[in-house]
Amino acid sequence: MLEILFLLLPIAAGYGWYMGRRSVRHKQKSQRKQMSRDYFTGLNFLLSNESDKAVDLFISMLDVDDDTIDTHLSLGSLFRKRGEVDRSIRIHQNLIARPSLTTEQRDIAMMELGKDYLAAGFYDRAEEIFINLVEQEDHSEEAEDQLIAIYQVTKEWQKALGIIKKLKRKRQQALKQLSAHLCCELAAEQTDKSQALSTYQRALKYDNLCCRALIAAAQVYVDIEEFQKAKECLQRIIDADIAFFPEALTIAKQTYQSTQDMQGYEELLRQALSQGGGASVAITLAQHLIEQGDCKEAEQLVLDGLYRHPTMKSFQHLMKMHLQQAEDGQAKESLTMLEKLVDQQIKFRPGYRCIECGFPSHRLYWHCPSCKNWGSIKRLRGLDGE
Numbered sequence: 311m312l313e314i315l316f317l318l319l320p321i322a323a324g325y326g327w328y329m330g331r332r333s334v335r336h337k338q339k340s341q342r343k344q345m346s347r348d349y350f351t352g353l354n355f356l357l358s359n360e361s362d363k364a365v366d367l368f369i370s371m372l373d374v375d376d377d378t379i380d381t382h383l384s385l386g387s388l389f390r391k392r393g394e395v396d397r398s399i400r401i402h403q404n405l406i407a408r409p410s411l412t413t414e415q416r417d418i419a420m421m422e423l424g425k426d427y428l429a430a431g432f433y434d435r436a437e438e439i440f441i442n443l444v445e446q447e448d449h450s451e452e453a454e455d456q457l458i459a460i461y462q463v464t465k466e467w468q469k470a471l472g473i474i475k476k477l478k479r480k481r482q483q484a485l486k487q488l489s490a491h492l493c494c495e496l497a498a499e500q501t502d503k504s505q506a507l508s509t510y511q512r513a514l515k516y517d518n519l520c521c522r523a524l525i526a527a528a529q530v531y532v533d534i535e536e537f538q539k540a541k542e543c544l545q546r547i548i549d550a551d552i553a554f555f556p557e558a559l560t561i562a563k564q565t566y567q568s569t570q571d572m573q574g575y576e577e578l579l580r581q582a583l584s585q586g587g588g589a590s591v592a593i594t595l596a597q598h599l600i601e602q603g604d605c606k607e608a609e610q611l612v613l614d615g616l617y618r619h620p621t622m623k624s625f626q627h628l629m630k631m632h633l634q635q636a637e638d639g640q641a642k643e644s645l646t647m648l649e650k651l652v653d654q655q656i657k658f659r660p661g662y663r664c665i666e667c668g669f670p671s672h673r674l675y676w677h678c679p680s681c682k683n684w685g686s687i688k689r690l691r692g693l694d695g696e
């Protein structure tokens with residue numbers, strides 16, 4: 311009898327093990343069921359715009375399972391993208407408060423929280439987080455990018471340049487345009503002209519095609535009466551990006567007038583026009599020819615421009631030229647009225663557009679207010695522009 315009982319022992323142990331496993335499985339299954347039910351409820355809250363209830367539910371589920379961390383990171387990012395930054399902050403703060411997080415998970419959550427703070431405008435808090443993350447090898451590049459973004463918003467140009475200076479050569483090269491514009495911002499704040507000039511030169515060391523630095527440097531050279539240097543800058547603008555040359559037309563006139571080199575001025579304008587300077591350059595050249603007493607050539611120049619690339623600007627200028635020659639009477643009155651209408655139309659339409667995002671503007675912004683790119687806003691081409 312005792313032997314039979316001994317024989318039954320392994321069966322009993324096996325049964326106990328089986329029942330125990332079944333109960334754990336059952337528990338896990340019911341937990342998973344509960345979780346997926348909660349997730350559906352949470353998603354329903356989200357879809358019915360009851361975000362607060364959804365956040366509460368998702369945060370309460372954080373205690374359930376480590377596997378949900380990725381889901382919470384995605385949810386936090388979703389809330390931030392929807393502009394509900396307070397909710398993404400709550401999610402990420404709760405995530406970071408979990409003692410069971412690994413260092414890697416904590417760093418990822420910190421990165422997200424930093425982005426939340428940046429989006430909410432808490433720049434000091436975001437800066438503090440990213441400065442700490444720069445030390446973590448896996449996150450240093452992203453943290454550096456975020457810090458550069460913060461310093462652009464807070465206009466701390468020197469700090470942004472400081473971060474770029476520490477980057478590897480390849481990344482520095484990729485940020486050369488940005489670096490040049492940061493130098494230009496810095497130079498614009500410097501009241502001492504020679505200091506500003508050396509900062510513009512620093513910008514050109516980063517990016518020798520930076521038209522903004524060339525235009526600003528040309529103006530400083532005119533102010534300190536170094537006209538030859540100003541002429542060199544003007545020439546470099548034509549070669550770097552002709553689209554920005556119209557911005558330097560006033561400086562060009564000042565430079566060549568000061569040296570009484572009107573022949574050089576005409577040559578510069580003709581060169582700019584031949585390289586695609588557009589309607590503004592053609593009109594400036596026509597004005598110069600009129601001042602030199604060559605009205606016929608001036609009119610021919612504007613007419614040729616109109617035939618090749620019709621623009622409202624050239625049309626208006628042609629009308630102005632005709633008005634100066636017209637005798638008083640009905641025809642002159644009609645032409646005056648027409649010129650006013652065209653003038654209103656030109657003033658009403660934006661003359662600039664961002665080549666990256668299409669943002670239209672009436673004036674030149676070096677930093678696009680919409681897409682935050684530097685140097686991407688240029689004069690419009692075509693009928694309404696150049």
Ligand SMILES: [Zn+2]
Pocket residue numbers: 664665666667668669678679680681682683686
């Ligand atoms: Zn833009």
